Amino acid sequence: MSEIYQTLIVTREPDGLVLCTLNRPERLNAMSPELVDELHLFLDRLHDDTSARVVLLRGAGRGFCAGLDLQVQSGGSSTLRPSISASLRGQHKIAELVIKMRRLPQPFIALVHGAAAGGGFALALASDIRIAGESARMNAAFIRIGLGACDIGSSYFLPRLVGASVAAARALATGLVSRVVPDAELEKAGREMAAAILRNSPVGVRLTKDCLNWSLDAPTLEAAIAMEDRNQILASQSGDFREGVRAFLEKRPPRYTGD
Numbered sequence: 001m002s003e004i005y006q007t008l009i010v011t012r013e014p015d016g017l018v019l020c021t022l023n024r025p026e027r028l029n030a031m032s033p034e035l036v037d038e039l040h041l042f043l044d045r046l047h048d049d050t051s052a053r054v055v056l057l058r059g060a061g062r063g064f065c066a067g068l069d070l071q072v073q074s075g076g077s078s079t080l081r082p083s084i085s086a087s088l089r090g091q092h093k094i095a096e097l098v099i100k101m102r103r104l105p106q107p108f109i110a111l112v113h114g115a116a117a118g119g120g121f122a123l124a125l126a127s128d129i130r131i132a133g134e135s136a137r138m139n140a141a142f143i144r145i146g147l148g149a150c151d152i153g154s155s156y157f158l159p160r161l162v163g164a165s166v167a168a169a170r171a172l173a174t175g176l177v178s179r180v181v182p183d184a185e186l187e188k189a190g191r192e193m194a195a196a197i198l199r200n201s202p203v204g205v206r207l208t209k210d211c212l213n214w215s216l217d218a219p220t221l222e223a224a225i226a227m228e229d230r231n232q233i234l235a236s237q238s239g240d241f242r243e244g245v246r247a248f249l250e251k252r253p254p255r256y257t258g259d
Helices: 033-046 084-103 119-126 141-145 154-162 164-169 183-198 202-215 221-236 239-250
Strands: 002-004 008-012 017-022 054-059 108-112 115-117 129-132 137-139
Touching: 008 033, 017 033, 033 084, 084 119, 084 221, 108 119, 115 119, 119 137, 119 154, 154 221, 202 221, 202 239, 221 239
Parallel strands: 017 054, 054 108, 108 129, 115 137
Antiparallel strands: 002 008, 008 017
């Protein structure tokens, strides 16, 4: 049995397996408002569906999900600025997806290939199990456009999955340290990591560290998301965020000023 969506392909098998495929391959399955709406509808339908036992979440085409579709959100213009209340409503709506995923009785298995960035990374983190293909590349891409890296539950899930020091420095590492290099190359490695951090906006880095630290003691996922939402809306009012979006759309390095 199949369900009809515009941006999802949902197929149910007789044994209770549900396959949900994010289906905007021309945009690397980036999250448009319609995709967010249809994910909510899909998750709502699962809540009382006892015939659905396990969900496989995957992406069509070359990647899992490239995160928020900035081209759609900005209408092609980086100067469009919604009100704070409208931005916060939109932020809550996206973040509520991972809350619903965690509350549902069905286990979610994310099949990650290609890019799982930003919101796509958050969907993978919120899944109960993640299986990565050799092409998988995961990152908290929010910080690359002038926001904080903590968004859509990532500050809650990531430290609990891989540890706080690893989460802050390198999401895919799973040990006590981020890298192991020869003694003679310690300063070089440190400078490389510092340079990677310095490529992000100053306010985004500060809010990321702050949110990660506070989220370790957050009592619930909802509490961590409430903090993330407010930080992201705060960062989105900065000039650096507008510059980050312009740079992304123009495919050039951003020029952050700390504004």
